[in-house]
Amino acid sequence: MSLNFSSPFFLFGLLGISIPILIHLLTRRQQKHVRFSAVYLLFQSQKRSIKKSKPNRLLLLFLRCLGIALFSLALANPFFSLGSSEAFRNNSPSSYVFIFDDSFSMRSQVKEKNLFDLATQFLSKLLKQVPEGSEFSLVLASRPARIDQGWISQKGSFEKLVQNMRPSFQTTDIGHSLEKAANLLKTAKFKSKKLILLTDLDKNGWDKGIFSEIDPLPPIPLQVFNFSTLSLKQNQVAVESVQTHQEFLARSRILKIKTKIKNLSKENQRFPVSLILDNKSEKEVLLDIQAGQTISRDFSIQLRKGDPVHGQIKAGDDVLPVDSRRFFSHHPDQNIKVLVVDGDPGAVSHQSESFYLERALNPFSVSVSHIDPTISTLAELPLRKLSDFSVVILANVREFPIDYELELEDFVLRGGALIFGMGDQIDAKYYNEKLGNLLPVTLEAIQNIDKTHLLFKNIKHPVMQAFSAKAIEEMKDIPFKAIYTIQARNKKKFNVANWFTNKNPAVIETGMGKGKIVVFLSSLDRAWNDFPIQPTFLPWIQRWTQYAARGLENISYQNLLVGETYQQNNDEGRWVVQTPGGNLYQATTQDGKTTLTETLDPGIYSVFKIPEDYLQETITKLPLGSQPAGTFTVNVDTKESSPQKISEEDIKAFLPDLKVSIKNPNLIDSPLPSSEGKELATPLLLLVAGILLLEGWTVRRE
């Protein structure tokens, strides 16, 4: 049990008690002795006077002394505790860990400032009250939680650091930040440790999973300052996703921008949603969204040939504008690079698969089909770099070089597309043994039949939907003389895109990683059918190629969340990424990948390839001759947008060992919280007020 003072200097005020005593002694008149006749009358009068008014100078003196003493004590800010005194003494140097929530929800506007500004302002005020000689550290609570500043004793430097902090665009991660803080406290210099969390108590930041993963926290008091109480309004709307979609199969020039808008408020509202292209509002609609609901809305725009489209969707106008807009980027008509591997090159060119495929994929020029085929023999295959291609067509390939199947697997996993064509060279045994990961089926045998046809019944596959009825009729008439029969592998999923009329699958497809595998169970030359010489073969193979390549396209135009790493499968040359703010970062290349981790601001990032003759190490300006190599977008994670706050009970449930107290920050006067102990200043001041009243009343009676 102990009593401590945070400002013991004010205890000198107790000397002020001497003032009323002095005044009392000075004003006390010398007592005279008078012999008097009617003393009994004096007694009577005195008795009556007590009832009416009896000023008591000693009582007044006592009240005044008590008032001054209590006022001095109140100024000294005493703390009473039943525990040990050292643990909470406010005036002794302590080790302070400040956990600062710098997630984007702290960007909520409050008049002309935002919560983050108010929190830094508040922290600066807190620091002014920290006893000299204390040490500080700062943990940032946005994902990933990190120690921004280890233990430091220089208050001035720490204050500067606090003032220079900027809010991030990331989500909150209180669990890991508490873990980091607990680790810091293990190395704290002082016995008195203080853990102070400044946050808006966004529910998203308190992940039950994370709290169950992290090490148990030591039983230290945690003081939480809830800044959400300062917000005047709630976050209203968030743009949850934006996806671009070009109807490539129909050769359409229309770009569909599909967006999802969520009403985060508790009321049905109408939000203006606008499509902004190159900083100009292109289209605007009003959307009625019910409380808590998400609705989708498509915008369609006409694409200009070859030009990339950069823009954003903006919804409403609320206190948190960060999540009310979402960036997108679209590169239309990218050429698809296709590697055609001919497993059975014939002496006569038209007897080779590659002959038909090359002409079908690129009949005139690149600009028409946007497919750029490269023909390769099996022998040349190891020399080819798979990452240069989006699609690899393996036509009648008997077997691959040793362990090449692993490269193929990696290629598909990263988003590449494989299209298999059958033929008499295929070694079914080799395929079944080595390509078990790639093929969802086992090849059984070649089935020679008199005549079979492609079956078009209830065709819903996107590739086939683009064909006209006339074209379908034409395709139905194509005779097939030989096909491969297949057997499904255990636990492998695949989709049959087309059947033959003899009830054998004609085209199967399956997904693997980010890529796609398509198997055509007949030959891609004229050995087993006449399809390659039909006019419908050209669009058929083109569209399957485009369809299969989509997985890779999606990867090349990455839509990342803030903080996610940008990756591209090309490590040749030097790459530079320009951020939305105009900063340049050199991408690092490692293990065949080029990566960039500085995706901290939402917006559209441009990737450039630096000319090879540019030798300077650091790049401050985009060098001449840099080639634009695409863009990617970075957007905020709208999980953080939810205005839901965690309750005090939930926090205590998450942190059962910690003594948690939640306070609302008072920006005008922010006394440094004591981690333990009962503050006595307020009751003392109330007592002083009461004594002053009593004193005034007594004096008035006199």
Place this chain on the structure above:
Amino acid sequence: MEKASENYDPQVLARISSLKISAMNLVDGLLTGQHRSRHKGSSVEFAEYKDYSPGDEIRHIDWKVAGKTDKYHVKQFEQSTNLKCTILLDASGSMAYPSPNDNKESKFDYACNLVAGLSYLFLKQFDAVGLTIFNDQVIQHIPPRSKASHLQHILHGLSNISVEGITRVDDVLAGLAERLQGRSMLILISDFLTRDQNIQKSLKLLSSRGLEVILFQVLHPDELNLPFEGDTVFESLEDDPMVGLDPADIREEYQKTIQDQIDQLRNTSNGLGIDYILMDTSTPLQQALSYYLLKRKSLIKP
């Protein structure tokens, strides 16, 4: 021997002489022969006629008037002197109050002058006057005499009294009432500063015995106004314990209390047909005495 030495104590003698001079000054300046009795009696000086009633002396019937009116009238004559007056003087401690603010005489000195003055007045008119001095009991008793030399006894009785003890007016009065003859006069001089509430009863007793009673209440202005300032310890002149207080705090209440007491005494006296005179020691004694004589005169028909 002791008494003889006391008698010739120069201080006592000086005091007697000063009392005598002041009494003579006091009385000679006033109207002489005005001190009349309320009691009617036979005398040479005709006063009025009265219808005859059985029991009246026949020798007082005015036969001339009976002859004229055929009705019997009895002559009445003014009775003068042969008045017996006893002066009761309070010599309790409270009477010794000397004001710390001035060097004037004490209440007792003032009262002594009054006694001397009255005695001289009575003796000059050949009335008998006696003196009884008391505090809680009778200290000294000088029986009434009408000899001119009796003044000397009275003055001597006044001069060697030590003023002390508590006031017990009622006890003394009860004792005296038995001894005093009817139709005599009793003058009671006191400050009446006593806790006793039985004074009314005693006055009633005196009044019922046909005594003519005159009360002189002698008070110092300090006792009326409590003019003291600052924290003061009041020590009693009698047996009350000390009290320390700031007089300013209770002044109003005190004044009210003492005034109440005075009013009560005055009302009681008036109700019993007793003369009551409040003597403030700041008032010149001559002025007080002449006021009294005038008042007495107005009571008696010429």
